[in-house]
Amino acid sequence: MAYETILVETRGKVGIITLNRPQALNALNTTVMAEVVAALQGYEANDAVGAIVITGSEKAFAAGADIKEMQSKTYAEVFAGDLFAEWDGLLRIRKPVIAAVAGYALGGGCELAMMCDFIIAGENAKFGQPEITLGVMPGMGGSQRLTRFVGKSKAMDMCLTGRMMDAAEAERSGLVSRVVPVADLLSEAIGAAEKIANLSMPAVMMNKEAVNRAYETTLAEGLRFERRLFHSMFALDDQKEGMSAFVEKRKANFTNR
């Protein structure tokens, strides 16, 4: 499939989606949204791919939703068209998705990164929800996800002042899982994705589902869900293989069954 605003390549078992609108700092317009979701769905359906990386350029992961595209829209249009609902397609991807963020991840860019399963940041990354400076507020999940990641105080600070958080603060605050030199960002993210892609895919998906459930339910329900998923893993060949490989001091050969 030919894409206009993203580059898509597969390295081994890793799918890589690169946002590619350099002239607009990868601002997320309708085409980007449709293409990223379509590329993710393609990887989801491709048994040869076990994990996906979404990245941008050294200057910008994405500087937000496309302000020029949104500027003249009416309330009736954004409401009837359910503006940004298409991004929910990302949340239905069951394979792990890693955001590799260098440069600006602002507004929708920060929100897109937070929709991924985890974020690896380059040392120059800058995260922010500056929508308040445009007279609006986050609309792709920022007020909810950022608050869960960094807590109320920092989320309020960022949403109300529009200030940016650098990579070191983002790591301290729990927004990103690791910070690496910009030159190593993509290889670090691909390395993490490769590691995951070589594990048992059903076990990977169940781990992802269980961690995500922690954001949607009570502790008691989440613990019950985890226990039941854990029990169900004993129906997998991969559980037998993983544990046998440990006992026999050899590398596991998972078959995703």
Ligand SMILES: CC(C)(O)CC(=O)SCCNC(=O)CCNC(=O)[C@H](O)C(C)(C)COP(=O)(O)OP(=O)(O)OC[C@H]1O[C@@H](n2cnc3c(N)ncnc32)[C@H](O)[C@@H]1OP(=O)(O)O
């Ligand atoms: C999804 C929601 C609902 O949550 C809403 C949003 O995401 S709203 C958008 C939030 N993001 C922002 O407000 C950031 C806007 N951009 C900037 O503040 C600056 O561009 C910058 C600080 C990221 C970088 O500044 P600088 O290096 O000086 O580059 P610029 O000359 O400003 O930008 C280069 C080029 O890109 C265009 N651009 C940048 N961001 C966007 C955007 N979000 N939408 C559309 N276009 C964007 C900018 O206009 C420049 O293009 P030209 O005008 O020169 O053609």
